[in-house]
Amino acid sequence: MPYQDKQLKKEFITVDNRTIPFGYPQFWGGDDWEVSGRDNPLPVANYTRNEQGLWVPVSKENPMPTQLTGSLKEYLHEQDVEVTAMAYRNGKRFTFDSRVNYFTVGVLSNEDHDFSIFLNWMNEGGDIMEYRKEEFLSEGQRRLLSPVIKVKTKTMRVDIRNKSNDDMLYDVFFNIS
Numbered sequence: 560m561p562y563q564d565k566q567l568k569k570e571f572i573t574v575d576n577r578t579i580p581f582g583y584p585q586f587w588g589g590d591d592w593e594v595s596g597r598d599n600p601l602p603v604a605n606y607t608r609n610e611q612g613l614w615v616p617v618s619k620e621n622p623m624p625t626q627l628t629g630s631l632k633e634y635l636h637e638q639d640v641e642v643t644a645m646a647y648r649n650g651k652r653f654t655f656d657s658r659v660n661y662f663t664v665g666v667l668s669n670e671d672h673d674f675s676i677f678l679n680w681m682n683e684g685g686d687i688m689e690y691r692k693e694e695f696l697s698e699g700q701r702r703l704l705s706p707v708i709k710v711k712t713k714t715m716r717v718d719i720r721n722k723s724n725d726d727m728l729y730d731v732f733f734n735i736s
Contacts, residue, residue, distance in 0.1 A: 565591065565592060567582050567583075567585060567592055568582075568592050568594060569581060569582045569583065570583070583595075584596075632734070632735050634732060634733045634735065635730065635731075635732055636650075636651065636653055636717070636731045636732060636733055637651055637729075637730065638730050638731075639728050639730065640719065640729045640730070640731060641728055642674075642719050642720075642721040642726070642727055642728075642729060643721065644721060644723055644724050644725050644726055644727075645721065645723070645724065646720075646721055647719070647720045647721075648718065648719050648721075650716045650717040650718055650719065650731060651716065652681065652714055652715070652716050653714070653715055653716065653733060654713055654714045655710055655713045655714075655715075656735075657713065659710055659735050660709065660710055661707050661708065661709055661710065661735075662707070662708055662710065662733055662734060662735045663704055663705050663706070663707055663708065663733075663734040664676060664678070664695070664703075664704075664705040664708070664717055664732070664733060664734075665702070665703070665704045665705070665731075665732040665733075665734060666697070666702065666703045666717075666719065666729055666730070666731050666732070667701065667702050667730045667732070668701045668702070668727050668728065668729050669701070669727060669728045669729075670701055670727070671699055671700055672697070672699065672701070672721075672723040672725075672727065673697060673698070673699055673722040673723065674697045674703070674719060674720060674721050674722055674723070674727065674729075675694050675695060675696045675697065675703075675719075675720045675722070676695050676703060676705070676717050676718065676719055676720070676731075677691035677692075677693065677694050677717070677718040677719075677720065678691075678692070678693040678708070678716075678717060679691060679715060679716040679717075679718060680711045680712045680714075680715050681712060681714040681715060681716065682712060682714070683712075683713070683714065685714065687716075688712065689711070691718060693708075717731055719731075
């Protein structure tokens with residue numbers, strides 16, 4: 560029986576000497592309405608929009624796009640950075656505003672493959688204080704988003720390591736809160 564033909568479960572309760580209907584929180588369980596509660600929580604799924612604008616559940620074939628929300632600013636730091644096969648490339652310097660305490664680094668490549676980024680923290684004179692100490696891996700994906708990172712110094716550089724047998728292009732973004 561389709562859910563449209565089946566009444567929701569309800570109970571009549573008395574409040575201030577008046578009898579009123581009370582509808583339980585419930586969801587369609589396939590054959591009947593199921594009352595949700597502590598031992599039977601509402602089913603939850605993440606959804607994203609496809610190219611046609613339809614909302615579809617997230618799955619392995621349809622992953623959730625990685626996007627930070629809130630009062631963040633995204634800066635395109637470097638675009639079309641070419642890194643030859645199986646090589647490193649030193650990035651440009653990036654200087655944080657004095658009010659910035661946390662950030663993430665996003666890197667987008669032209670195709671799925673293994674690559675990694677390294678953070679290099681610099682002093683005010685541009686000398687590297689921590690050389691490639693923090694590494695983040697793409698794990699075969701074309702995009703990489705670091706976890707939230709605390710600013711150690713106001714100047715830093717992101718180096719990219721291409722682990723592919725082909726030359727690759729990368730865009731480097733900073734998401735700043």
